[in-house]
Amino acid sequence: MAGSKAVQKEVKEFMTGLKRRNPHEGEFHQAVQELVETVMPYYLDHDQFRKWRILERMTEPDRVVMFRVTWSDDTGTIRANKAWRVQFNNAIGPYKGGMRFHPSVTLSVLKFLGFEQCFKNALTGLPMGGAKGGSNFNPKGRSDLEIMRFCHSLMTELFRHIGESKDVPAGDIGVGAREIGYMFGQYKRLENNFVGVLTGKGLEYGGSLIRKEATGYGTVYFAQNMLNHIDDSVEGKDVVVSGSGNVATYAIEKVLHYGGKPLTASDSGGSIYDPDGIDEEKLEFIKQLKEVRRGRISEYAEKYSSAKYLEGKRPWGVKCDIALPCATQNELNADDAKELIDNGVRVVAEGANMPSTLEAVHHFLDAGVLFGPAKAANAGGVAVSGLEQSQNSLRISWDAEEVDGRLQNIMKDIHAKCVKYGEGDGKVNYVAGANIAGFEKVAAAMVAYGVV
Ligand code: GLU
Numbered sequence: 001m002a003g004s005k006a007v008q009k010e011v012k013e014f015m016t017g018l019k020r021r022n023p024h025e026g027e028f029h030q031a032v033q034e035l036v037e038t039v040m041p042y043y044l045d046h047d048q049f050r051k052w053r054i055l056e057r058m059t060e061p062d063r064v065v066m067f068r069v070t071w072s073d074d075t076g077t078i079r080a081n082k083a084w085r086v087q088f089n090n091a092i093g094p095y096k097g098g099m100r101f102h103p104s105v106t107l108s109v110l111k112f113l114g115f116e117q118c119f120k121n122a123l124t125g126l127p128m129g130g131a132k133g134g135s136n137f138n139p140k141g142r143s144d145l146e147i148m149r150f151c152h153s154l155m156t157e158l159f160r161h162i163g164e165s166k167d168v169p170a171g172d173i174g175v176g177a178r179e180i181g182y183m184f185g186q187y188k189r190l191e192n193n194f195v196g197v198l199t200g201k202g203l204e205y206g207g208s209l210i211r212k213e214a215t216g217y218g219t220v221y222f223a224q225n226m227l228n229h230i231d232d233s234v235e236g237k238d239v240v241v242s243g244s245g246n247v248a249t250y251a252i253e254k255v256l257h258y259g260g261k262p263l264t265a266s267d268s269g270g271s272i273y274d275p276d277g278i279d280e281e282k283l284e285f286i287k288q289l290k291e292v293r294r295g296r297i298s299e300y301a302e303k304y305s306s307a308k309y310l311e312g313k314r315p316w317g318v319k320c321d322i323a324l325p326c327a328t329q330n331e332l333n334a335d336d337a338k339e340l341i342d343n344g345v346r347v348v349a350e351g352a353n354m355p356s357t358l359e360a361v362h363h364f365l366d367a368g369v370l371f372g373p374a375k376a377a378n379a380g381g382v383a384v385s386g387l388e389q390s391q392n393s394l395r396i397s398w399d400a401e402e403v404d405g406r407l408q409n410i411m412k413d414i415h416a417k418c419v420k421y422g423e424g425d426g427k428v429n430y431v432a433g434a435n436i437a438g439f440e441k442v443a444a445a446m447v448a449y450g451v452v
Helices: 004-021 026-045 047-051 054-058 107-123 144-161 177-191 211-229 246-257 280-292 298-303 334-342 358-366 380-394 400-422 430-449
Strands: 063-072 078-089 095-101 130-135 167-170 238-242 264-267 270-273 308-311 322-325 347-349 370-372
Touching: 004 026, 004 054, 026 047, 026 054, 026 107, 026 358, 026 430, 047 054, 047 430, 054 430, 063 107, 063 144, 078 095, 078 107, 078 144, 078 167, 095 107, 095 177, 095 380, 107 130, 107 380, 107 430, 130 144, 130 167, 144 177, 167 380, 211 246, 211 322, 211 347, 211 370, 211 380, 211 400, 238 246, 246 264, 246 280, 246 322, 270 298, 280 298, 298 308, 334 358, 358 370, 370 430, 380 400, 400 430
Parallel strands: 095 130, 095 167, 238 264, 238 322, 322 347, 347 370
Antiparallel strands: 063 078, 078 130, 264 270, 270 308
16 A cells, blocks of 8 residues: 555646646536545555546546537427536436536536446446436426426437437436426437436336335434444434435435434525434424425425524534435535534445535545445435346336345445455445456456557
């Protein structure tokens, strides 16, 4: 293993070059820095990867498609949005990754997400390359018909860049079953081809059972695996969750299955803290509120007097054993991490993509918190997307038990890979483990192809 001074120097030099080549892309720099910090010692020890300049090549997307999406709103006003598909790396399988519709979407955000996706997908053990796409379109307050027109227009360009063996998009923030339905319908019409070109589809037209639950369930399976590894479990633990979308609600559901006590949920307006715990009935209220009525989480505190609404606040000040950030990137900073550590947090598993800042991650690792990074802890979603692709190719559908069983095994395997590559001094560094395990697989495939 190379000495740490030499490693730091290499990391610094590499990052200087990356920042020069990709100016003004803060989120992308952050995602690469997180990987390179832990992978560099391994990289320096493996001449075949260095010789082939794998790290330099891996941090440059294969291609980026950027396009305009024009549509008309319900008042007849013409709107134009920006959209992208970042096809990052297809060394180990067709490009795979979600589409995000949110006003915060920029090329930098999609490059960080596409980059992370390469390693996450590799960790699942399934043949999937990495990609991400999306638009700065804001779906909030838009009618169904507006969403439909936007999705149809977007697919009218995107269809020529994707395909079941080429690139298979899915959902992410702002893109759920409704949006996937509209996009799939337009693809089918344009190509006259009924194939599994998107995942997260409705059950009536090729979707998989457990896909909706997969990311949230997977995050809690991962937390359970980390705890089992030290002879403990989620049972009886206080759990703080951020977010109230798919990932958060199904994480809360799995915490309940395991006998833990979920205390919080949040949205962009604030958080609710329910000291009595969010039980099955209250969870059902959140699901209806968010999935059907598309309302605000503050309504929870109006309905349940046991709960407090923390306006404009994230839930990290609530004392807990386990924290599951399931909302969005950089939602948990260094101060939040310190507060969680002071309050005795023992496990953090990331349900969202890059929810913790780099400083926050360092604090957790220094304090000996079991920290499951997004690449590992939220890989359950894309893993079941991979299973959806398998079912589509086989033209069969597995029952919920079969899919859930496979998901549990995949999360267990990911945990084992993290232990294999991240164990040292009797402790597991899950960040290093996930990064090195994912990197090794993609790198080995790239070496096999020669200079391409
Ligand atoms: N957007 C999810 C993720 O971040 C799922 C991607 C997929 O299913 O392709 O992994």
